[in-house]
Amino acid sequence: xxxxxxxMIEILGSIAILVLISIGLAVVFGMMKVINMAxxxxxxxxxxxxxxxxxxxxxxxxxxxxxxxPIVVGLIGLLLEWLVIRHLYGRMIDTMLAxxxxxxxxxxxxxxxxxxxxxxxxxxxxxxxxxxxxxxxYVIFLIGLAVAxxxxxxxxxxxxxxGLLARATTQNADMVAALGGNPRRIYALTFGLGAALxxxxxxxxxxxxxxxxxxxxxxxxxAFITVISGGSAVxxxxxxxxxxxxTVGQVFTYIYTPVIGEVALxxxxxxxxRVLPKGITGRFFRRSI
Amino acid sequence: MKLTRRQALGAxxxxxxxxxxxRLSAQEGPxxxxxxxxxxxxxxxxxxxxxxxxxxxVDEQNAKGGLLxxxxxxxVYDPQTNMQLYAQFARQAAxxxxxxxxxxxxxxxxREVVRPIMRQFNTLxxxxxxxxxxxxxxxxxxxxxxxxxxxxxxxxxxxxxxxGKVYIVAADYxxxxxxxxxxKKYTADNGGEVLGTEFFPMDVxxxxxxxSKIQAAKPDYVWSALVGGAHISFYRQWKAxxxxxxxxxxxxxxxxxxxxxxxxxxxSNGIMVCQNYLQELDNPLNKQFVTDxxxxxxxxxxxxxxxxxxxxxxxxxxAAGVEAAGSVxxxxxxxxxxxxxxxxxxxxxxxxxxxxxxxxxxxxxxxVENGGLIPVETFEQQPPADTAMVCDLIxxxxxxxxxxxxx
Numbered sequence: 215x216x217x218x219x220x221x222m223i224e225i226l227g228s229i230a231i232l233v234l235i236s237i238g239l240a241v242v243f244g245m246m247k248v249i250n251m252a253x254x255x256x257x258x259x260x261x262x263x264x265x266x267x268x269x270x271x272x273x274x275x276x277x278x279x280x281x282x283x284p285i286v287v288g289l290i291g292l293l294l295e296w297l298v299i300r301h302l303y304g305r306m307i308d309t310m311l312a313x314x315x316x317x318x319x320x321x322x323x324x325x326x327x328x329x330x331x332x333x334x335x336x337x338x339x340x341x342x343x344x345x346x347x348x349x350x351x352y353v354i355f356l357i358g359l360a361v362a363x364x365x366x367x368x369x370x371x372x373x374x375x376x377g378l379l380a381r382a383t384t385q386n387a388d389m390v391a392a393l394g395g396n397p398r399r400i401y402a403l404t405f406g407l408g409a410a411l412x413x414x415x416x417x418x419x420x421x422x423x424x425x426x427x428x429x430x431x432x433x434x435x436x437a438f439i440t441v442i443s444g445g446s447a448v449x450x451x452x453x454x455x456x457x458x459x460x461t462v463g464q465v466f467t468y469i470y471t472p473v474i475g476e477v478a479l480x481x482x483x484x485x486x487x488r489v490l491p492k493g494i495t496g497r498f499f500r501r502s503i
Numbered sequence: 504m505k506l507t508r509r510q511a512l513g514a515x516x517x518x519x520x521x522x523x524x525x526r527l528s529a530q531e532g533p534x535x536x537x538x539x540x541x542x543x544x545x546x547x548x549x550x551x552x553x554x555x556x557x558x559x560x561v562d563e564q565n566a567k568g569g570l571l572x573x574x575x576x577x578x579v580y581d582p583q584t585n586m587q588l589y590a591q592f593a594r595q596a597a598x599x600x601x602x603x604x605x606x607x608x609x610x611x612x613x614r615e616v617v618r619p620i621m622r623q624f625n626t627l628x629x630x631x632x633x634x635x636x637x638x639x640x641x642x643x644x645x646x647x648x649x650x651x652x653x654x655x656x657x658x659x660x661x662x663x664x665x666x667g668k669v670y671i672v673a674a675d676y677x678x679x680x681x682x683x684x685x686x687k688k689y690t691a692d693n694g695g696e697v698l699g700t701e702f703f704p705m706d707v708x709x710x711x712x713x714x715s716k717i718q719a720a721k722p723d724y725v726w727s728a729l730v731g732g733a734h735i736s737f738y739r740q741w742k743a744x745x746x747x748x749x750x751x752x753x754x755x756x757x758x759x760x761x762x763x764x765x766x767x768x769x770x771s772n773g774i775m776v777c778q779n780y781l782q783e784l785d786n787p788l789n790k791q792f793v794t795d796x797x798x799x800x801x802x803x804x805x806x807x808x809x810x811x812x813x814x815x816x817x818x819x820x821x822a823a824g825v826e827a828a829g830s831v832x833x834x835x836x837x838x839x840x841x842x843x844x845x846x847x848x849x850x851x852x853x854x855x856x857x858x859x860x861x862x863x864x865x866x867x868x869x870x871v872e873n874g875g876l877i878p879v880e881t882f883e884q885q886p887p888a889d890t891a892m893v894c895d896l897i898x899x900x901x902x903x904x905x906x907x908x909x910x
Contacts, residue, residue, distance in 0.1 A: 217719060224711045231709075330543040331551070332732035334739060336767050341745025347718050350743035353711065421743075423708040423736045424765075428544070432706055432733075467712045472703055473675070475712075 216345030229460030238411030254430025260416025291409020445493020544584030556811035651889030666723030667695020
């Protein structure tokens with residue numbers, strides 16, 4: 215019984231990690247159709263902001279990870295949008311090439327700045343005992359964080375003027391412009407929001423995995439698989455795809471090995487895209503966000 | 504200007520004399536040593552200290568007036584933890600540097616890429632890392648420790664201290680797989696039991712599930728043969744799950760990549776390791792070495808790793824071989840080394856074992872404590888017993904393979 219609850223926490227933890235690494239991409243790709251190959255590097259930057267904020271600038275881990283990282287990476291996102299992305303809206307393949315270039319530049323730049331060794335940060339929060347077992351308290355925090363991020367994002371899209379405009383712009387930018395909105399600004403802010411969420415995800419994962427300038431590469435594939443399988447609804451799609459893949463990956467990892475877990479996750483994704491080409495929310499939960 | 508015949512001949516003569524002179528100085532020019540070690544791509548925390556130690560060794564040699572009166576030049580390549588680049592750079596080094604010796608390879612996977620290439624191009628090869636043992640190749644010298652020297656000692660020590668039930672976590676390539684076999688063998692030898700074995704590819708960073716599996720298995724201790732930057736997450740998550748100190752951990756890879764420096768004391772104190780060299784060793788030669796090394800690289804140098812020392816001692820053994828042979832000719836140096844070259848190094852006495860081309864040396868069991876390694880027990884002058892069981896290059900000089908234990 216104890217072990218069942220431990221396994222449950224680990225499955226939820228895996229789902230939470232998938233949500234955190236892919237939700238920023240879901241906003242940028244799902245809403246704006248920008249194939250952001252630099253999303254993994256946004257995660258990496260978030261990790262570095264956290265480590266430097268905690269180890270060198272004297273902020274607490276929570277301030278660095280939950281406030282500094284999203285703000286700094288969000289601003290970097292706004293800058294990159296203004297420099298590169300804004301010239302490429304509506305040209306999906308070109309955004310892929312341009313953001314791939316950005317990704318290479320960010321990896322190279324960070325390597326020059328901080329070197330190429332894995333740096334890390336101690337995991338905050340003590341462990342939690344469950345009968346004979348103990349699990350990382352930090353994993354439980356991640357589950358809470360993923361829930362909070364989804365709830366806040368839902369509120370933002372559903373309850374604010376910005377959210378309404380953002381949703382309208384993704385559907386029909388010309389109509390928004392005709393009604394007096396400013397699609398350029400909406401796009402910029404949406405891209406910044408996606409980058410900030412990436413920064414937050416990277417910050418949250420830094421204590422678990424350590425950070426190295428090339429770490430983005432290990433996240434980007436999973437993030438894209440989750441977002442594409444989720445389909446067009448940003449939050450519902452992301453949550454349902456993360457829940458499916460997190461569960462499958464974790465259960466197979468437990469029964470067999472981490473390698474089999476990864477394989478099972480990828481096979482599930484292939485089958486899912488074959489059966490539901492428009493992703494989960496292309497078929498179910500259509501009216502959700 | 505008109506050139507008379509005499510002037511022309513004179514000029515021609517001068518030119519030929521010049522070319523002879525330059526050829527002579529080419530022969531008497533620097534001795535090249537090539538080094539291929541990963542300084543990026545995931546294994547940099549192992550590679551950087553090795554490259555530093557080699558640079559130190561070469562500078563020290565040149566400060567003594569070089570080797571056979573010639574300057575030693577070090578060419579360093581970075582294969583970036585990429586086997587294709589290992590193959591490419593190994594060929595490039597062997598063909599264009601014309602090195603007297605090549606020091607290369609951290610993982611066993613990379614060694615098995617480099618080794619045949621060096622054989623093919625008749626270039627002497629030194630592999631200076633601890634590894635799983637069993638390579639039998641007259642063109643290669645291994646100056647790192649092997650399982651018979653370390654794994655056996657640490658398995659016996661851990662079983663005595665905690666009990667014989669062990670759970671193995673290891674990196675998923677030849678090194679990890681073979682080390683796991685050795686742990687199984689030595690555990691069976693002293694009546695213990697292996698409760699589980701898990702292998703992780705080099706890029707895995709999520710160990711949550713394995714940690715719960717270990718908790719469910721309730722072993723007496725955990726054996727780690729994890730390798731590389733990504734696997735540091737295991738120790739971090741082990742601590743985060745409240746397991747550090749609850750179930751003891753022994754490892755022959757921990758600290759090789761400065762894990763004890765990268766992790767905080769709260770994440771690493773109490774882990775047991777077994778190595779040929781510890782920076783803390785209390786002998787005059789080592790004290791002097793650490794002082795000189797810090798003078799060259801700064802007093803805040805993270806740690807002089809066993810792998811770095813392996814390369815330093817390897818270089819010193821090779822240089823002793825060259826001096827004994829009186830030349831850098833490959834066969835002459837091999838034969839000189841096969842006479843059983845021996846020297847006093849910071850880790851203690853190190854001696855080339857002629858039959859296996861491996862090294863006899865001291866090993867120390869140590870406890871990780873506040874970013875350092877505190878010696879607990881010393882085993883002096885351990886021969887490479889595992890490889891000696893299968894390899895005799897004096898009797899079979901043409902042998903060229905890696906023997907693997909089978910049970």
